Amino acid sequence: MTAQISIDRLTGLIAFARAASLGNYTSAARSLGVSPSAISKSVHRLEVQLGLRLFARTTRSLTLTPEGRDLHEKTLRLLQQAEEIEQTAKAARSEPSGTLRITAPLPIGVHILAPAIPRFRALYPKVYVELRLGDRHVDLIEESIDVAVRVGELADSRLISKKLGWHRIGAFASPDYLDRRGRPLIPDDLNRHDCVTFRYQSSGQLLRWPFKVGAKIIEFVPEHAVVTDASDAVAAIAVAGGGICISPTYVAAPFVKAGLLVPVLAEFAVDLFPITALWPESRRGNPNVNAFVAFLQGVFPAPAPWDVVVTTACVATPPP
Structure with a gap:
């Protein structure tokens, strides 16, 4: 029966x-x-x-x-x-098509992935993209996610990973703010400034600001004037003269290029974590995943264009 x-x-x-x-x-x-x-x-x-x-x-x-x-x-x-039956069927075809589910933190999704997705679909018009953004930890297998782009090297034996680039963060302020309040020369000077900091939505914790001092990396939460849980809001407040912020370079770069933000304490900046693509082992032969992971290599070139913008600004405006 x-x-x-x-x-x-x-x-x-x-x-x-x-x-x-x-x-x-x-x-x-x-x-x-x-x-x-x-x-x-x-x-x-x-x-x-x-x-x-x-x-x-x-x-x-x-x-x-x-x-x-x-x-x-x-x-x-x-x-x-x-899921394995579905992935076997997908792997049997050579042309990417159907739905591709991607998850990423909000700032990476907004500033890096979203502008690149139209180029990906121009290459593979039969693929329909579902982009899920947020800082909630998503179980890729249980939620049927094809590819995750995350910050850090995450150990999970069920997943395959590939490093894409570096998540670089730095301190920035508007020229107007620095004219009014002066430029910090060492991280301790931040305690005499208005700081704009970030709170993680998932944990409620404040971001610890990292700096390389000598051979050591120090992390601390500075006295702050404003706290927000959105990276774009952190940068926007700093652009408006609200204080010194710490921000990913890919968020700050457009403002730096436009002269609205200036890097500060650049000689103390550190590279904290890699940006990594992750996908389930069951999707190893999935043509959609293979195509997108290969495409991501071009989205995250070395050096990354946003890092070049910030580095060039640091050279142009050396510390006093």
Whole structure:
């Protein structure tokens, strides 16, 4: 006898697995592109069909019951097998086509990837791109992401990685602010300045400003006048004369080129982390992934154009 499973039950299993992995219906709905009520109804129908209670629900989160934990593990294995079938089928074709799901931090996505995507689609017009941006850590396998671009070297045996370039950050201020308040000569001078700093949305922690002093790298949170959780807002406040900010070079470079920001403390700047492309092992032969990873090599040339802009400005305006 051939085993059969209804489409409705498969939908319920997918909704259940995503809700269990992300901890709430809202996040699961966002990742699947449906409404939270659709996720809730699918999970409820699954519970009725199975005669099991899968979640212990509170107003803020979902907790798996013992039966739910057991089903979640089995469902993830089932969905992984389905994913492998899909990837095998995709690898059998040579021409990139279909949907390519990419995730990246917001500033990298906005300033580097988004402007490059039209060029990628001009090369591969049959590929449809879904770009997800934010600093939430995304499980590539559970959320069916094809490629992630992240800051840092992340160890995960299920993923393949390729270094793309360096995530360089530096301190910047507007010429107007420096005319009014003077230029800091050493990192300790920041305590006598208005600083504009960044708070991570995912953790709520303030960015620790790194500087290379002698043979050591020091990190500290300076006294600050303004805190924001968006890199673009940090730079915009500094451009408006709000103080000294620390910013990725790819965010600051257009303002530096336009003369709206000036690098400061450049001799103390450090390269913290690499920018890395990551993709699941199951997508090793995926033509969409292979094409995009190869394309990224041109998006992140060495030296990166944004770093050249900042370095040139440092040479043009040496410290006093």
